[in-house]
Amino acid sequence: MEGDFKIEDAKPEDVETMINIKKARWLEIYPNEKYGIATEDLLAIDYYNPESLIKRKSELKEVRNDTHTFVIKDNENKIVGYCKVSKMDDYGEINAIYTLPGFEGKGLGKKLIQKAFEWLGSSLDIKLKVVAYNTNAIGFYEKFGFKKTTTVVDYGGTQLPSGKEIPRIEMFLKRI
Numbered sequence: 001m002e003g004d005f006k007i008e009d010a011k012p013e014d015v016e017t018m019i020n021i022k023k024a025r026w027l028e029i030y031p032n033e034k035y036g037i038a039t040e041d042l043l044a045i046d047y048y049n050p051e052s053l054i055k056r057k058s059e060l061k062e063v064r065n066d067t068h069t070f071v072i073k074d075n076e077n078k079i080v081g082y083c084k085v086s087k088m089d090d091y092g093e094i095n096a097i098y099t100l101p102g103f104e105g106k107g108l109g110k111k112l113i114q115k116a117f118e119w120l121g122s123s124l125d126i127k128l129k130v131v132a133y134n135t136n137a138i139g140f141y142e143k144f145g146f147k148k149t150t151t152v153v154d155y156g157g158t159q160l161p162s163g164k165e166i167p168r169i170e171m172f173l174k175r176i
Contacts, residue, residue, distance in 0.1 A: 010069035012057035017079045023047050044161040083112035092120035094128040132167040146171040
């Protein structure tokens with residue numbers, strides 16, 4: 001099954017599909033009674049904010065050395081996941097890895113993280129932020145050598161319209 005998927009550079013016309021994948025995963029994984037995160041909180045997000053769409057599409061038009069997004073497609077050329085990575089001055093960062101619900105266990109996450117490692121090169125340590133209660137994602141990253149840090153994550157990108165914050169932790173992979 002792993003061989004039926006291919007990774008390509010994301011294009012501006014892929015943005016809505018990537019947002020659909022992110023939204024589907026957030027709605028599946030992030031509601032959490034302990035942290036007070038309700039499905040309604042996640043549905044209230046303006047995933048398709050026109051300004052954000054324009055910005056993201058223009059980012060994908062540019063050839064950049066500091067940020068890159070990859071999509072993974074099935075044998076029908078349908079996008080079933082994506083990964084966004086960034087290079088900072090002294091480390092790399094995995095900003096997102098998402099696959100469509102139902103595509104777990106098919107090796108897509110592995111293919112995407114390996115592509116991220118390839119793009120980042122072997123000389124940069126890598127950081128990422130993951131939802132504190134997303135044990136599947138934490139376990140996935142630990143398989144690749146990431147360790148949880150004690151760094152406090154203040155990440156406005158997960159503040160919901162209700163004012164609630166989705167708690168995140170930082171993970172780190174020492175490579176140099």
